[in-house]
Amino acid sequence: MTRPLSFLPLTDIAKLAVIDGTEVPSPLVCRERVKSNDQRCRRHYETLTPGRFAECPFGFTTKGFDVNGKKWAVSGVVAHPRFGSDREREVAKKYPANRVTRNSVDSVVKLADELVALKADALVEASKVLPQAFHELRKLNATIIQHAERAISDTGETRGLLSIKGAAELMRNNFDILEALSNIEGMRSLPLDSTVNLYDLAFKMKRIYQERAAARSMSIYVNGVRAIVKGSQKSFPLIPAVLLENAIKYGEKGQRIFITVQATGQRAIMVVENESRHRIDPVRCFERGVRFVNAVxxxxxxxxxxxxxxxxxxxxxxxxxxxxxxxxxxxxxLSTIGRDFS
Structure with missing residues (x-):
């Protein structure tokens, strides 16, 4: 929900922030009370019943609604029919630009509901089409890997074929990222029906990315314990793939990348460490659309x-x-510590 989507003022309840409508501004008293973190406002918004009209402590009309689990409210208006209180009559005289009908308020809520429904429909359609396309690409990529492995075994020639195999495995990781982007909701809901050995997975990723790292005169080192966690074999490998990809792309040439797996109490810790002169915001770097390096x-x-x-x-x-x-x-x-075969 963003400002252009509503012609009436809205309140982001989680942030307790007032947003002007495109046609109806939020009253000054609303902005001042919310900015000062007035506890009457906070209690009012936190106790709203979605879908029902309520009168705020200062006489304005409010109606709450949810968008994807996030709470919003149409607020700072004097809707007709009115509640009839003295506070409402007072703000109606003081803020004539905020007089609207309850139907107008309902239209904003309806628009939000329609947007949620459209998003759900789009996710359903994407879930039908994109996975099949990725499935076909995965099959082709798997064939390349199989042929490379067979040729290595039959001929003993390794250098060129290992490069082809490594490229195909990198492509497989990219398919994982693309598939996750195409259906984030589906990725979040994947069942954690398997186990992941963090050390073994890190070592596998080292093998896949070592040629790419070597092209920048970089080396990858894996150490630690075989910490095992409960997880999804489909989605979890995306984590070390992304972290190694960034370490190679933004790390310093000729430097080393360390992947360390530890177990502390009931927690498993995986650390990817490298040297980089690129500036990174440690907090915002995980936000969608925020790049590791702004110039890239x-x-x-x-x-x-x-x-x-x-x-x-x-x-x-x-x-x-x-x-x-x-x-x-x-x-x-942490689920358990696997046996060390070294």
């Missing part, structure tokens, strides 16, 4: 997707940037 065009989705996948696994991800060292730290519930 495109992107802004990798870390956002990594955060979403981590959250769906009941974990957290954070960034530490000290001097030229960047650490991406993933924290997850």
């Amino acid at each position: 065009e495109g992107g802004g989705f990798g870390l956002f997707l990594a955060r979403e996948v981590v959250a769906s696994h009941f974990g957290s991800i954070r960034c530490e940037a000290n001097d030229d060292v960047v650490k991406m730290i993933v924290n997850l519930p």
Whole structure:
């Protein structure tokens, strides 16, 4: 919900922020009370019943509604028919530009409902078409990997074929990212019906990305314990893939990338560490559309997707940037420690 979508003033209840409508402004008293964090306003908005009209403590009409789980309210208007209170009569005289009908208020709520419905329909249609397209591309890519593996086994020739196989495996990771972007809601709801060995997965990602790292004279090192977490084999590999991709792309040439897996108490920790002279905002870097480096065009989705996948696994991800060292730290519930075969 954004300003151009409503001609009446709205309140973002979570942020307790008033937004002017395109045709009807929010009254000065609303802006001042909300800005000062007036507890009467806060209690009023937090106790609103979605879909019902209510009179605010200062006499204005309010109606709450939800958009994708986020609470909003049409507010700061004097709607007809009125409640009939003395406070309402007072604000009606003082703010004539805010007099509207209740039907006008309902039209804003209806528009929000229609947008939610349209989004749901679009997700359903995308879920029908895009997965099938990705499935066909995945099959073709898997065939390339299989042929490369067979040729390596039959002929013993490795250098060129390993490059082809590595490129195909990188493509498979890119398919995972594209599929996640096409259906984020579906990715969030994937069942955690398997286990993921963080060390083994990190080592697999090292093998996939080592040629790309070598092209920048970089080396990848994996160390730690075989921490095992409960998760989705379909979505979880996207996390180290994104973190390694960024470490190689934005790291310093000739430097080392370290992936460390630890187990502390009931938590599994995976850290991807590298040197980078690019400035990164440790908080905003996980927001959708925010790139690791502002001067680089495109992107802004990798870390956002990594955060979403981590959250769906009941974990957290954070960034530490000290001097030229960047650490991406993933924290997850630990299931067990696997056997070390080294």
